[in-house]
Amino acid sequence: MQLPDIIFKFHLLCKQMRLTNLMFADDVLMFSNGDATSMMLLLPSFSTFSKTSGLKVSASKTNAYFNGVPEELKRTPLVAWSTICSPKEEGGLGIKDQKIWNKVMVGRLVDWVATKKDSIWVQWVNVNYLKGRDWKDYTASPNSSSVWRRICRVKQELSVGYSYGKWTVQPEGYTPAGCYEWLRGSLPKVDWYGVVWNNWNLPKHRFMGWLLAQNSLHTNSRLLEFGMDIDDSCYLCGLAYETQPHLFFECLYSKQCADRPGSKVQKGVQTAMVMGDHIAAMAAAEQMQS
Numbered sequence: 001m002q003l004p005d006i007i008f009k010f011h012l013l014c015k016q017m018r019l020t021n022l023m024f025a026d027d028v029l030m031f032s033n034g035d036a037t038s039m040m041l042l043l044p045s046f047s048t049f050s051k052t053s054g055l056k057v058s059a060s061k062t063n064a065y066f067n068g069v070p071e072e073l074k075r076t077p078l079v080a081w082s083t084i085c086s087p088k089e090e091g092g093l094g095i096k097d098q099k100i101w102n103k104v105m106v107g108r109l110v111d112w113v114a115t116k117k118d119s120i121w122v123q124w125v126n127v128n129y130l131k132g133r134d135w136k137d138y139t140a141s142p143n144s145s146s147v148w149r150r151i152c153r154v155k156q157e158l159s160v161g162y163s164y165g166k167w168t169v170q171p172e173g174y175t176p177a178g179c180y181e182w183l184r185g186s187l188p189k190v191d192w193y194g195v196v197w198n199n200w201n202l203p204k205h206r207f208m209g210w211l212l213a214q215n216s217l218h219t220n221s222r223l224l225e226f227g228m229d230i231d232d233s234c235y236l237c238g239l240a241y242e243t244q245p246h247l248f249f250e251c252l253y254s255k256q257c258a259d260r261p262g263s264k265v266q267k268g269v270q271t272a273m274v275m276g277d278h279i280a281a282m283a284a285a286e287q288m289q290s
């Protein structure tokens with residue numbers, strides 16, 4: 001049966017190409033308040049969704065984003081986020097920087113247009129935005145959509161990576177992983193990497209070692225600096241301030257443990273000399289700054 005024309009209308013920017021949809025997506029976005037009650041309601045709803053549809057939420061493919069969290073719920077991180085997002089070899093935890101990654105994924109669209117990928121979306125962009133103009137010199141109109149302006153801003157940022165319309169940063173062309181590394185920039189490998197991230201250490205000790213290397217352990221001396229009303233002497237010997245160098249390298253009790261014949265700590269202490277040098281260098285740098 002022919003439906004009356006009045007029911008169906010093309011979107012204004014899709015009329016020329018007679019498009020009814022631009023892209024398919026199989027992701028589900030859930031929006032919620034960030035309070036505990038909302039979370040308690042949200043989690044059972046995933047279970048209900050799973051039972052009725054037969055589909056299961058994939059934890060490994062799921063991301064949670066928080067916005068508008070009250071100041072009192074925010075905590076000062078132990079280590080700067082930029083450091084956490086560095087690879088372990090460079091002193092971080094190897095967590096992906098989502099801000100850069102988002103730019104990388106937008107950059108993929110930029111590359112599609114630059115390389116004239118055979119896609120409906122690229123054709124749509126050419127018909128409605130570029131209209132025969134060169135992508136390299138194109139600037140978005142202030143009246144265009146925020147999404148399109150964002151894509152054009154990323155194009156501008158990535159422009160140094162292009163030569164004659166081709167991505168030249170990697171020989172194989174634009175890849176998200178390659179672009180991420182290029183945008184992130186790399187730092188030299190830290191000398192304590194093998195001391196912390198090795199198979200001998202338990203996961204908990206690896207994390208403690210990493211915090212130690214970042215000079216971020218909450219020792220008594222550090223807590224006192226934060227304004228807490230506590231005794232800042234060492235809990236193990238009671239003879240000195242509880243600082244990182246004292247706890248690991250100077251404390252008499254620690255030394256006794258390390259000096260016991262056959263002690264597993266002995267080997268750890270020997271290898272931790274690298275860490276000791278690193279901490280001494282950090283302390284010297286701190287003194288220079290203050």
Ligand SMILES: [Zn+2]
Binds near residue numbers: 238
């Ligand atoms: Zn001590």
